[in-house]
Amino acid sequence: MMLIPDAEHDELVLGERPLIVCDIDEVVLEFVTPFQAFLMDQGHELRPTSFRLNGNVFSLAHGTETPHEEVARLLEAFFAGQDDWQTPVLEAAHSLERLSDQADIVFLTAMPPRHREVRRRLLSRHGFDFPMIATEAAKGPAVLALHGTRAQPVVFIDDIFVNLQSVRTHVPQTLLLNLIANDAFRALAPHPGEGVTIAADWPHAEELIRAHFDAIAV
Ligand SMILES: [Mg+2]
Structure with missing residues (x-):
């Protein structure tokens, strides 16, 4: 069991396999x-x-x-x-369920930890049975704390430029995916920056993640 500073989280035990760190709002739950x-x-x-x-x-x-x-x-x-109010993003639960055959999945949400319990229940209600970390600290150091120096592939999915670039700085080998559920906001979003791939939806994200795992499999 590892500890992420300034965070509340479920028990985290990672296997010897790829890791997918996934944001919640606007990525797996509509916001x-x-x-x-x-x-x-x-x-x-x-x-x-x-x-x-x-x-x-x-x-x-x-x-x-x-x-x-x-x-x-x-x-x-x-x-x-x-x-x-919040409902699941289309196909998110199915994609993550399929990916969990190959990778460990951890939710990393920037929500204040005081809302953790209600969010945990909401996630489980919609079939998102993966451990969750709630922290208002920067996401790059949190992913680094989770993944450390492991050789396995690591993926990070988020809607926000700053979070993606924070992970890029701290864990540069990460496959960075930008996913935004709301059509109007996706159209308005700035480009997520260098080194980040835009996923149109969950089936597209799943395809990109599988291709990444295949490309770096030894
Ligand atoms: Mg978000």
């Missing part, structure tokens, strides 16, 4: 689409005009921009009640 629905329910609207939340949330009653502190409060309320 933007249900958060839009939640905001509507709370009298706000998320207008996807750029790849961010702040500055794109508006009051339905007044048409004015919702202040950042209020967006933060709404996000906190959304995560507290996430099991009423």
Whole structure:
């Protein structure tokens, strides 16, 4: 059992095989689409005009921009009640289940650890029975702590540029995949940067991961 600093996590025991570290929001659980629905329910609207939340949330009653502190409060309320709102991303559970024949899978979410239990239940409800790490620390050092100097292939999947580049810095041999579930936000997203491959959806991600494992198998 290894320990990741500043994180809460399930028991982690890695086998002598490839490792897939996978983000949750917008990758295996829909985030933007249900958060839009939640905001509507709370009298706000998320207008996807750029790849961010702040500055794109508006009051339905007044048409004015919702202040950042209020967006933060709404996000906190959304995560507290996430099991009423978030749904699985199409094909994610099937792809991961198939990949788990060949690789260990660990979820790495940037969610505050206080929401860990509700998220754990939500994941298990949708068939995502893999260990989860919840931490607000940078993802690169977390992947390094997990994988260390092992020779096995390692894959990291995330929707956010900064997270992908953090892992690229700390574990440069990682296959980095950018996956964004929401169509409108995917269209608005900046290129995830050098060394990152864009996966259109889960079947595409699965294909890229298998090809990577085949290419470096000894
Ligand atoms: Mg995410």
